[in-house]
Amino acid sequence: MAWYQRGMPSRLRFYSHLGAPTERQTKYLTRPGLLLFFAGIIRRSAVLAAAVVLGTTAGRAETAALAVTEIASGIFVHNGVHEEASAANEDGIANIGFIIGDQAVAVIDPGGSFAEGSALRTAIRARTDQPIRYVVLTHVHPDHIFGAAAFRDDDPDFVGHAKLPGALAQRGDYYLRRLHGTLGEEASGTEIVPPTVLVSDKLDLDLGNRHLILRAHGPAHTDNDLTIFDQKTRTFWLADLLFVDRIPVIDGSLVGWLKQLDELTAISADRAVPGHGPASVPWPAAAEAERRYLEAVAHDTRAAIKSGIGIANAYRQVANSERGHWLLFDEYHPRNVTASYKELEWE
Amino acid sequence: MGVTPTMLGRAALVFLLLGFALPGPAGAEPTEAERMARWADLRQAIFGDRVVEDAGDLVAVDVPARAEDAAVVPVAIRAAETLAPEIRGLYLIIDNNPSPLAAHFLLGPIADAMEIATRVRIDDYTYLHAVAETADGRLYAAARFIKAAGGCSAPAGKDQALALERLGKMKLSLADRSRPDEPVRVKLLISHPNSSGLQMDQVTRNYISADFMEKLDVTYNGQQVFRLESDIAISEDPTFDFSFRPSDPGGAGVIKAEILDSSQRHFSQSWPVPAAAQM
Numbered sequence A: 001m002a003w004y005q006r007g008m009p010s011r012l013r014f015y016s017h018l019g020a021p022t023e024r025q026t027k028y029l030t031r032p033g034l035l036l037f038f039a040g041i042i043r044r045s046a047v048l049a050a051a052v053v054l055g056t057t058a059g060r061a062e063t064a065a066l067a068v069t070e071i072a073s074g075i076f077v078h079n080g081v082h083e084e085a086s087a088a089n090e091d092g093i094a095n096i097g098f099i100i101g102d103q104a105v106a107v108i109d110p111g112g113s114f115a116e117g118s119a120l121r122t123a124i125r126a127r128t129d130q131p132i133r134y135v136v137l138t139h140v141h142p143d144h145i146f147g148a149a150a151f152r153d154d155d156p157d158f159v160g161h162a163k164l165p166g167a168l169a170q171r172g173d174y175y176l177r178r179l180h181g182t183l184g185e186e187a188s189g190t191e192i193v194p195p196t197v198l199v200s201d202k203l204d205l206d207l208g209n210r211h212l213i214l215r216a217h218g219p220a221h222t223d224n225d226l227t228i229f230d231q232k233t234r235t236f237w238l239a240d241l242l243f244v245d246r247i248p249v250i251d252g253s254l255v256g257w258l259k260q261l262d263e264l265t266a267i268s269a270d271r272a273v274p275g276h277g278p279a280s281v282p283w284p285a286a287a288e289a290e291r292r293y294l295e296a297v298a299h300d301t302r303a304a305i306k307s308g309i310g311i312a313n314a315y316r317q318v319a320n321s322e323r324g325h326w327l328l329f330d331e332y333h334p335r336n337v338t339a340s341y342k343e344l345e346w347e
Numbered sequence B: 001m002g003v004t005p006t007m008l009g010r011a012a013l014v015f016l017l018l019g020f021a022l023p024g025p026a027g028a029e030p031t032e033a034e035r036m037a038r039w040a041d042l043r044q045a046i047f048g049d050r051v052v053e054d055a056g057d058l059v060a061v062d063v064p065a066r067a068e069d070a071a072v073v074p075v076a077i078r079a080a081e082t083l084a085p086e087i088r089g090l091y092l093i094i095d096n097n098p099s100p101l102a103a104h105f106l107l108g109p110i111a112d113a114m115e116i117a118t119r120v121r122i123d124d125y126t127y128l129h130a131v132a133e134t135a136d137g138r139l140y141a142a143a144r145f146i147k148a149a150g151g152c153s154a155p156a157g158k159d160q161a162l163a164l165e166r167l168g169k170m171k172l173s174l175a176d177r178s179r180p181d182e183p184v185r186v187k188l189l190i191s192h193p194n195s196s197g198l199q200m201d202q203v204t205r206n207y208i209s210a211d212f213m214e215k216l217d218v219t220y221n222g223q224q225v226f227r228l229e230s231d232i233a234i235s236e237d238p239t240f241d242f243s244f245r246p247s248d249p250g251g252a253g254v255i256k257a258e259i260l261d262s263s264q265r266h267f268s269q270s271w272p273v274p275a276a277a278q279m
Helices: A023-028 A032-057 A114-125 A148-154 A164-187 A254-265 A285-306 A329-344 B005-019 B032-047 B160-166
Strands: A069-072 A075-078 A096-100 A105-108 A132-137 A157-161 A197-199 A202-206 A211-216 A226-230 A235-243 A271-276 B052-054 B059-062 B073-079 B087-094 B101-107 B111-120 B126-134 B139-146 B170-174 B184-190 B213-220 B223-230 B239-244 B253-261 B266-273
Touching (some): A075 A114, A096 A114, A114 A148, A132 A148, A132 A226, A157 A164, A157 A226, A164 B160, A235 A254, A235 A285, A271 A285, B032 B087, B032 B126, B059 B126, B059 B139, B073 B087, B101 B111, B111 B223, B170 B266
Parallel strands (some): A105 A132, A235 A271
Antiparallel strands (some): A069 A075, A075 A096, A096 A105, A202 A211, A211 A226, B059 B073, B073 B111, B087 B101, B087 B126, B101 B223, B126 B139, B170 B184, B213 B223, B213 B253, B253 B266
């Protein structure tokens, strides 16, 4: 059984060849975390594709709906983690979803591919006929925003951080090639959709008797992170500024992230939605583990730099106490330390 | 010199683009024989018909066997104490990179060639070669294989605003020097995107311009420590670890670094080196 089929229900394995990377591609992607990330997408796409086949057999031609949970009134989250919880190395699915107002729907992250975006759209249409007026792109990472093209026909505002276009320009091509290379035909339809509305500070989205407050943050997880606060239910959607259970990925600024956490945890909310982890978590308690990890990385990396340990070996003695607290620790931690080392050696 | 190493780098690049397909998803992993043939071709392109000897224990190129981040791979070139004083040039060649000649260090008389380290981008599983050139024109090559991929086209710039604000700034740290007869050990950090030009903007369909450090000159009290001629293979925010032996051992002086990048920008910065007794 190939790595991408592990954890897949056996009846679906026959379908997975569509998304199977060649041996060469498997070799080419040496970063295990990336592999796992795409493995998640492949597996999910295969499930989806098989669901379409089954749906067609039953006489329904539309894309099958993504499973979503209503975590608060009108707030629906797709949580891939539950399906993957038993196989940590297949766990790579972002939390995505939508919020329904009296007059409009806002998608909060359209998902990792056109296929997932389509399935999310079907899930929305199963619940409301309100127009999908906004698609919020919380940051540049493909597992969150590569499903955007599935919403083009709705002609929504694609809302992103003011720095998202720059990040997409730098990284979009690389991410897209990786996605197509790994997923093959399962990636078809996936395109880069640039934001049409930019947020540099705050933006109030009115969904009809429901206001979402979007905030653009300074460099933290990436340099283009957005959070969404639903005033109606006091739900704080943090996307990848909050990782729960799965190791945080430092792709913006470690020091910046800790600073953002100070501000974010000062905001009172009834619940939070992390970018990875359970669909709904208590706030700010759910940020404690992430802060502990980031602080340990900062402290130990500074110590490594000070004692002259090179960038290649630093991770071996940075935040080892955190191993065991996080899924995918060995896959992402060394890169986190490399990124932190590069940032902190300038202090 | 009629043909500069930088020109040779370009020649190697053109050669590569004509002679080899860039690593693609459908290609097969090269065999060991193909890797050897590639090195033979690169050696010919860079050194012509000159004899390149196996360095044995005289020179080593140290990299991690597997890179955690292919865009930031630390590499150190080390030379035996017996050979180091003879070395006038060090070449770093990353065989399977789009532009294989990653760095050429021209060492001044006060440079200590025993160890020089930087960080590079690695595009595919590859051999790295370090070639030392001595004052009498001999060439010694050492090789090391590394498993890493995607480093050249990998996205950089985690914080683009900071990168712009800090462009061209440098930071230098000196290792403790307990004895005056020891070389001065230096770590130099340079804030520069050193972008490869291999990333396409999907919205505009334009490639983001390459913008990299072409030359770095490091002097101590006006004497050359080294000149580096480099290319896109050096990582974003380049770093260099090197040593030199002042002609006035233990004395105070000034280190100066000057950069010329591919956008014709000049950056320059100086740092005092206190006398050994004060350190």
